Amino acid sequence: MNKETIISAIIDVCQTKKLDYITKVKSATWNADIVVKHETYKVAFNVCKCPRNVEATYKAMRKERVCGCWLLLPTRNSSYQERSLPCFNLISKTDKEVVCLNPKLDDNSTNQIELSIFLHSIIDGKIRFAEQAEINKVELCFYKNGCWKCHRENDVYFVNRLFSQKGVVIDGQNLMIDEDLTFNPSIIKGFQRYIQEHPSETFIMGEIKPRYSKTIGETYPSFGCAQCDSIFGNFYLQENMIELMYCTDSLRKAIITLDEPIEVSTNCWYKVND
Structure with a gap:
């Protein structure tokens, strides 16, 4: 060259x-x-x-x-x-x-x-710079997490990629420095609708809801065991996410459409969708 x-x-x-x-x-x-x-x-x-x-x-x-x-x-x-x-x-x-x-x-x-x-x-x-973007689709990655209490396996997810209608794509490695979107209400609603629209896909997952954590002495939105409802601590799951973020090819994925777009900071160049 x-x-x-x-x-x-x-x-x-x-x-x-x-x-x-x-x-x-x-x-x-x-x-x-x-x-x-x-x-x-x-x-x-x-x-x-x-x-x-x-x-x-x-x-x-x-x-x-x-x-x-x-x-x-x-x-x-x-x-x-x-x-x-x-x-x-x-x-x-x-x-x-x-x-x-x-x-x-x-x-x-x-x-x-x-x-x-x-x-x-x-x-x-059609090559433009965006300081912010309205996200209307999200790719979730799923992996198995063993319950610390009853030792049964559950499905949990992390946000892998964000998509805007205009063509902005933000990958998970960049999301780590921004606000954690795992329990964003719009994403939870989109995932729940995805489950209803894809009955053949099975997820072993407890309800995503606020649970009390003895570790930090607070209640916060969390994943929990589908069998015993024990909380899966966010700090522990974030460590898993950091390890898996760079080897997502083998993980189960789903594209979730959001009814209510999420506005995020981007500061990136992108190609406008044709």
Whole structure:
């Protein structure tokens, strides 16, 4: 992968979409390797390893109805950029180049888009930044948990992924730093409806309700044993979740639709759903 091949890929997309473009553009306030003319705006691409003055350049471009985009070639010492700035890491795979929408999630498949698809999308204005998102679907992961009192196995879940109608996808690793959504009323209602709509799927699960914990001396929403109703402590379950979060492929899953959307902080780039 090098600068020339990436610029060539941008030109190929322009020719496919029959869009005009100019290479090696220099204005009074900003430079670009290639500028693509869209209907009412332009998209300026810079391909480099360590961009400089991105924030100031981006603001100058926006004043001229130009959308900036920095495609970052692989390097050992990458420069830090604010997440809200349109700087996207490139990764070379065996058969293709991919673009990472968010820098801290390079290995996440939902964060990676093939270069050609990314270029089409950003030129069409479908790569956007969201500070917040309304979540209307949730993926739950289920695993077996033994009751500490009667030793029978029960099903419990944790939130693995969040989806918005617009296309934002938030994975579980990012949820861990935010508010715990396990017992969000909207999710509990959605799960209860899911059980009713899928009678063939069996869950061994006690009622999700407030229970008293002797450990902390408080009552809080919790999972409990379907046989003896003993509380499953949140701290213990959170430790299990942290271990299982990175090996969810083998876990049972269900996509839950929410009647009442949940608004969460996202601060991420995403591709708008077609």
